[in-house]
Amino acid sequence: MTGNFGLALFSAILYAVAIPGYGLSSAYKSPATLGLIYGIIFGDITQGLIIGCSIQLLYLGVVATGNNMPSDQAMAGIIAIPIALSQGLDAQMAVTIAVPFGILGTFFNNMKRSINIWFLHYADRKAEEGNVKEINRCAVLYPWLFMSALQIIPIFIISYLGPTAAQFLIDYLPSWVTGGLSVAGGVLPAIGFALMITQIGRKEILPYFFIAYFMVQYMGLNTMAISVFGVCLALILFFNGSQKKGGEVHE
Amino acid sequence: MSERVLTKKDITKSRFRWFITLELPNSFERLQAVSFTYTISAALQKLYKDDKEGLKDALKRHLEFFNTEGTIGSLIVGVVLALEEKKKLEGDVDPEVITNLKLGLMGPIAGIGDSLIQGTIKSIILSLAASFGLQGNIIGGLLPFLFPLTVYFVGRYLAILGYNLGTEAVNKLIGSGLMTNIINVASILGIFMMGALSGSYVKLSTPLEFTIGSSGKSIAVQEVLDSLLPGLLPLLCIFGIVWYFKNKKQNYLLLVISIMIIGMLGSLVGIF
Incomplete structure (x- = not known):
């Protein structure tokens, strides 16, 4: 069984290109909305929403204090929801798949913030010249293009190979592993709530x-x-x- | 109030830039420095259109370290624009004052914004979305957009407010009883909603059963726990994690992996 080329490309573009917009991207890249989007694509809105919102529960209360993202809900949703819908998995299983990708996604955020140091220093030099245009580009165009180019390939590969890999794992994993992971899926939302309790x-x-x-x-x-x-x-x-x-x- | 060069449109345009690009050029070195400079760069150009050196200094001044929460932080955008304008028109504002104001306000405002906007409002909106979506209701997929909508209008209002009030009034507002009251009530609402969400969505139960003697009568542990206090196991999980966060290093990754391993081991021996 092979992955779906068009769908993988769609997921990659959805994740990579849609960076700007404080809060806006966090809305349309929230697992709840992604569930609706993929539900429409797969022709099963109800199941899409149920899966997306089950993943959403993991990330309630998770606040990126000082932009230190503990996990990336967009990455979790974009990878796990299409896999679950295409393989006919239940919501618990989708949650289990989502978790590791949610953690992997923070890698992109850290990479972005490291690469942006380079644009920052370039902006410093342009400030000496009073070149506002270039500074503006350092704020929007350069980080946006650079990150999109960098993210689009790995997301595409993961989305393309994901369903096959997931099916393989599900077929061969012993029941105590899948059972244990779905127990974990019930407890994981506690982390977000506990974080909030710790803070306020x-x-x-x-x-x-x-x-x-x-x-x-x-x-x-x-x-x-x-x-x-x-x-x-x-x-x-x-x-x-x-x-x-x-x-x-x-x- | 003195004569003004910047119009309301300049303020809202600057604030719109802030809204769109806030976290995009975020870097480990100076965090939101580039986005803040971009936010006010058009307004600076307008103020310093006949003063190239002044513009350079202003650009360099705002490329320094800055980090706050974006929504309530719009207030800072407004105040800084008012100050930059005053500096250019009246010349009696020390550039140090502008930098210190930004550094002084960003901490308290990040504190308010993270708990009020990101913690409370965002969590409530997303949890409502989730509760609709879990029933297959299409509202669940649309509701998350309420968050950027709220952030957009609140931020816009605060930027204009910050510009009109100026430094002293904003400092007074941040330290006022009204603000303390708002923060206090917001954190109560936040913690209340966290209680509701924890009760609804954290799930843990045990299938353990004990057989007493040879009569074959068995006791389900979960039933005993429920009669004692419903939702006891999830509550223990939550406060176990709170304890971990307060006493150990806040290692999210380690925590997630531990929960998964404990879940699997528990499932293997039949506790969960």
């Missing part, structure tokens, strides 16, 4: 975490329902907070 979870506000956690466990509320309560709670606290400030001024 002072002990004074940690009870709010437990309230929401056990609202889910005991009442079985879904995310949308809890968001409604969460926003109301936040507004109450905000207005109470501002009133207190106002009161202090009058005293």
Whole structure:
């Protein structure tokens, strides 16, 4: 069985070319949206969304502080979703495939930030001449073209060979490995949440975490329902907070 | 307020450049230095159109180290443009002041932005998207676009605000009670949503069973745990990882691999 040439090329272009746009690329390269895109291509939107969003769960709460990306959700989605859809894998298996590629993707980010040092020094020299045009190119055109050229080939090769390799692995892996990996798939989202708790979870506000956690466990509320309560709670606290400030001024 | 050269359009255009290229030329050496210079370069050209030396100095000044969170950081773009304009028109602004202002604001603003915008708002939007998408609802694939949309308009507003308020007012705003209140409430909302997401999406259970005596009566460990406290195992996982992050090196890769190996070993011996 061979890979799909056109699809692999599409994935490579989708990943490589679409770098600019703060937040915009993180939206259309989020596994949730990628699930929709590949779902349309494979003619199974429902399954695409389910697989994409299962991968999305791994990366909730993962914040790239100081642009130190702990993992690359775009890479995870672009590789794993087409493999899962073409091989008819379930969401758990797709998550397992996504994880290593999510980590591999951070390599590109680090490579980009190393190569950009060269453009930075070039911009330094152009600043001496007051050449704004070239500095502008160092900010957009050069890093963009360079990174696209560098990324497009490896992504293409991985996407092209991926389905065959994945099928081979799935056929020959013992059940405790696949079973164990799907257990891991259930636990991995915990990393993102734990990262957030580490960053903003002072002990004074940690009870709010437990309230929401056990609202889910005991009442079985879904995310949308809890968001409604969460926003109301936040507004109450905000207005109470501002009133207190106002009161202090009058005293 | 003194006479002004830069128009509202110059501010929003600069801010748009910031929005588009922020992380693209990011380098290990000086992080967002090139993107910041690019952001304000057109405005600088307009200010220094008859002063080539002044332009060179300004370019060099902004190619220095800079790193912050992009959305709330738009405030800095506005303030810096106001200062650069004041420096050119009135000449009483020391270039050191501009550099120090950037260095002084970028830390606190990155702190606010990372927890409020990246941590809270982005996580909430993506988790809502995921919860729709898992049911096969097409909204799940479209909802992620709400994030750049929010970032775009909030950033645009903040850049204009920063330009109009100027340095002192922005410093005051960052240290004000209102800001403390917003940060406090945002982190509460963030941690609350993390609780909800953890409860919904972290999954771990055990198929272990013990048979007592020869009667053949068996006790499922998971049932005992559920009657004790539902969701106990996932909660232990989460706080185990929190403990690891707080006490050991924050090694994401090692953690992922460890979880996979523990999962496989557990599956082999039948714990999971």
